[in-house]
Amino acid sequence: MDILGIFEALIQVIGTPNHMLLILIAVPVGMFFGAIPGLGGKLGVVLAIPFVFGMDPIAGAIFLISMHSVVHTGGAIPSILFGVPGTGPDAATIVDGLPMTRKGEAGRAIGAALGASGVGGVIGGLFLIAVMPLLRPVVLAFGPAEFFFLALFGIMFIALLSGDSLVKGLTVGLFGLMLAFINLDPQTGAQRYTFDFLFLWDGIDIITAVLGIFALPEMIALGTTGGSIAQVQEKATYGIKGVLKGVHDVFSHWGLTIRTSIIGAFIGMIPGLGGDAASWICYGHAVQSSKNPEQLGKGAVEGVIAPETANNSKEGGSLLPTLFFGVPGSSGMAILLGAFVMLGLQPGPSLALTGMETVWTLIWALMIANIIAVVMFFAIAPCFSYLSYVRGNLLIPFVFILTCLGSYLSHRAWENLIVLILLGVIGHLMKKHHWPRPPFVIGLILGPIMEDSFHKAMALWGPSFVLRPGAITLVALTIISFSIYFWRKVDTNNEIK
Amino acid sequence: MVTYVLLSASTIDINYYADKSVSYIVATDAGGGYDAYARLIGGYLEEKLNAEHVIIRNIPGAGHYIGANTLARSDPDGLTIGTFNAGLIYGQLTNNPALQFDLRELTWIGKAAGEPRAVIISTNCSIKTIHDLLNAQDPVPFSGAGIGSASYADTRLLSEALGLNIKIIPGYGGTESEMAMMRGEICGQVGSTSSAQSFVDAGYGNFILSVGGTISGVPNAIDFAVDNRAKQIIQLITDMAELGRITAAPPNIPIKQLNSLRTAYENALKDPRLIAEARRMGRPIEPAYGENVADLVISALNQPPETLEIIKNAIGLGDP
Structure with a gap:
């Protein structure tokens, strides 16, 4: 690896x-x-x-x-x-972010989100520089069989996020x-439960679902109980302290920050899984690795740090296959790829040479x-x-309009x-x-990821897809990771007893 | 006919458009080929029509059906035009209930470029030429987008016409199939030549057959059609490929506005600035206008019963 070249590029960005x-x-x-x-x-990107x-x-391109x-x-x-996610992958941040706001810790939650986003972006970038020589074998090792087990791994987090009742969580x-x-x-190609509505052909829109399940109930609750979202008696102040505390939280949970x-x-590096999966899998990991998993969902700062680091680090991850293979990992990257070509950059394997x-x-x-995003805000x-x-x-009227707007704009369907x-x-x-x-x-x-990859894997390899090396490795990792969680819980x- | 020629020679009604905005419906989300062409052409159309604005309206969903239905239902006042996948012709041929209008009745403005298809084979695959593929003993895995989609239908129809021994694995949308070819789980795909060009240039795959276009040194599908039935199917894929990036307006728009739109569209696509911009974006410009596009659509829709039967089987839409 050309270390000098790496730092020359940094000087070129900062020095220009x-x-x-x-x-x-x-x-x-x-x-x-x-x-x-x-x-x-x-x-x-399209408008820019x-x-x-x-x-x-x-x-x-910069x-x-x-x-x-x-x-x-x-x-x-x-x-x-407000519990209204700006984008799909930000939905996981609601689970603990909003309860923090209710506890009067909005500043701390925003500070943690800003810090986590900044650190996630930087660590993600450094990780990518480190793994670049292994990019091709790693990316190509993940096919439908591995996607199936990764999705299954994520779905098993339902057990961890069920709170007090596993039956309720599973339902x-x-x-x-x-x-x-x-x-x-x-x-x-058959229509499933679409009742002949064309807008349901592409499935339930994720943003609409998250807004319906999280944002609207919060607004109804706020309307019925009265008061403000922050359910504390203290007076609102310009609390830079809270924001600083949030940023500090990111560093005090350094293990979680680096891991997520x-x-x-x-996950960003492997085309096909998508950003929503990255933030929820990292949220699940935060629950799994927390010393007090029962606090997650009730306003624990780890629940903000994990999805926010993942959201920003995955952007760098998905940049790599886009640049080196010329194959974009997501629809956002596909547009970015088109823009790069238009600017005169030619992504593809030749980029590694030239x-x-x-x-x-x-x-x-x-x-x-x-980093600038953190400082600026x-x-x-x-x-x-x-x-x-x-x-x-x-x-409530303002948030309700924002909710409806988000739901409509995400798919332009009334x-x-x-x-x-x-x-x-x-x-x-x-x-x-x-x-x-x-x-x-x-x-x-x-x-949908699990269903789609299951069908593909079955069509390609039959039931023996479960015996592929990647699949076996992922199953083993899933078993180990859940065993550790339950062992720690027991x-x-x-200790409590 | 004479009336039409006289009218088409008329100029653009700049007074009508002067204080009005034109909506350009794109039946996909922002980004991607259809959106890129609409944004490129829209800017010049605004200038040529002397319209206040040409606004891009992305109406995605249901494989272009929602956008196309919205276009067909719009007021025929010359202030709404739209672009969608010409593959909806397959929908009309198979009486897909999602298509809520007759494509023959739309007012055709023009097309910016065709989308020639090709068979692309991964360099990881043991199949190297079209002859290898024609003589393959074991089913060769090919990727396909969702069943019912135009690209899936192209793959099935080509396989039907040439008797290819391929096994289509559905569910590979967008660039997923390119990754699958790089991983080696999929051997090839039938796809748009322009979309696959960078994949081939990168050395991951090769074109082994062209359909509805010409690629230097690559044989053409029509040369391998052994009977009339095969020729008819390949001709249908070729017609669809030729249509490519179409633009239409709702049915029954007044002749004055129709001529304005067609003339402005033609002027826009002939503008050297647009051509240069398109080249930079890697988007080919091979335009056709007005009645020529309408003829292509009608020709693609007029299929003999035996070809229709093949298409219905090929598209394989499940029961609702």
């Missing part, structure tokens, strides 16, 4: 005022597209393409990559404050899985953008936390609003009767 200026402009734009529900980074057209290829890499940093803010998880079957059967950054970058400097430059730009983060003290009757209301009622009943809600989203997100229970 034009590049730094572009990053400074791109960061708030990217965060804006992340923070408004339903917009997302993909649309951001005309502005970078004609720019120097590296400068244009702008786009900086913008795209901080989308989830912005997306965390509405998740934490909710199975309900999510059941709704995941609403679509056109990918194997036969690496898991996120790794354009490594470009690759290093883009990875550095990604890391710098993540650090000062204004406490202002966001004021919103958690606004009276419910003033806040019918989604009906699904939103229906799921909102179900979510409200779940909240009222203390049924855990995260298993629902896990079932809905991972169900141990803790014994």
Whole structure:
């Protein structure tokens, strides 16, 4: 590896005022597209393409990559404050972010999200530099059989996220899985539970489902109980202290931060799994590795750190196959790839021979953008936390509009609003009767991945796909990881007794 | 006919469009080929029509059906146009209930480029030429998008026409099949030549057969069609490939607005700035206009009963 080349690229980014200026402009734009529900980074890049057209290829690519890499940093803010995720992968942040806001810790949660996003982006980038020589064998080792077991691993987290009652958790998880079957059967083309509605052909929209299950019930609860989201008596203040505490939390949970950054970058690196899976798998890992797993879901800072590190580190991960294979790992990366080609960069294997400097430059730009996003929003983060003290009757109309807008914009279908209301009622009943809600989203997100990869694996290898080396390794890792969790739980229970 | 020629020679009604916005419906999400063409053409169309704005409206879902249905239902005032996958022709041929209008009735504005297809084979695969594929003893794994999609239908139809011994594994959308070819689990795919070009250039695969276009040094599918039935099927895939990136307006729009749109579209696609921009984006421009596109659509929709039967079997839509 050309160490000198790696640092020369860093100096080139930092030492060129034009590049730094572009990053400074791109960061708030990217965060804006992340923070408004339903917009997302993909649309951001599409709309930015005309502005970078004609720019120097590296400068244009730096702008786009900086913008795209901080989308989830912005997306965390509405998740934490109102339970309205800016983008799909930010949904996992709601589970602990919103309870923190209720406890009057909105500043701390935002600080943790900002810190985790920044650190995740940087560690993710460094991890990628380290694994680059192994990129090809690692990426190509994951096919349908391995996807199936990875999804199964994620689905097993339902057991950990069930709270007090495993039966309730499994029921909710199975309900999510059941709704995941609403679509056109990918194997036969038959309509499944679509009732002849065309908008259901592509399945239940994830953003709508998350808004219905999380955001609407919170607003109903706020409306019925009165007061503000922060259910504390203290007066709202400009609390930079809270934000600092959140950032400090990221470093005091350094083990979790590093692990989830690496898991996120790794999942991002494997095309086909998607960002939603990365944040939920990392959330599950936070529960699994926590010393107090029962606190997760009730406003534990680990529940904010894990998905937020993963969200930003996976962006760097998915950049690698896009650049080196010319095969984008996600639809967002596909657009970025098209933009790179338009700018005159030619991603593909030849890049490893001729354009490594470009690759290093883009990875550095990604890391710098993540750091700048943290710094830029650090000062204004406490202002966001004021919103958690606004009276419910003033806040509810605004959040309700934001929720409807997010649901509509994510698929441009008004019918989604009906699904939103229906799921909102179900979510409200779940909240009222203390049924855990995260298993629902896990079932809905991972169900289609599991189904699709199962069918492909069966068609390619028959039942013997379970004996492929990757599959056996993943099964072993799943068993070991869950055994450790239950062993620790039994141990803790014994200590309490 | 004479009336049409006279009218088509007329100029654009710039007063009508001067203070109005035109909606350009794209039946996919933002990003991707259809969106890129619409955004490229939309900018120039705005200038040529002297319209206030041309607004891109992404209406994705249900494999382009939602966007296309919305376009067909729009007011025929010349202020709404749209682009969608020409593969919806397969939907009409198989009476797919999702298509809520007759494609013959749309007003065709033009097409920006064709989308020639090709058989792409991974370099990991033991099959190296079309002859290897034609003589394959064991089923060769090919990727396909979802059953019912146009690209799945192309694969099944080509296999039917040439008697290929292939096993289609469905569920590989977008670039997933390229990754699958790199991993070696899939041997090949029938795909758009322009989309696969970078994959081939990177050395991961080779074109072994072209369908509906020409690739230097690569044989053409029509040369391997042994009977009339095979020729008819390949001709259908070729027609669909030729249509490619189409733009249409709702049925029955007034002739004045129709001519304005067609003329502006033609002027836009002939603009050297647009051509240069498209080249930079790696998007080919091989345009056709108005009635020529309408003729292509009608030709693709007029299939003899035996070809229709093959298409119905090939698309293999399950029971609702």
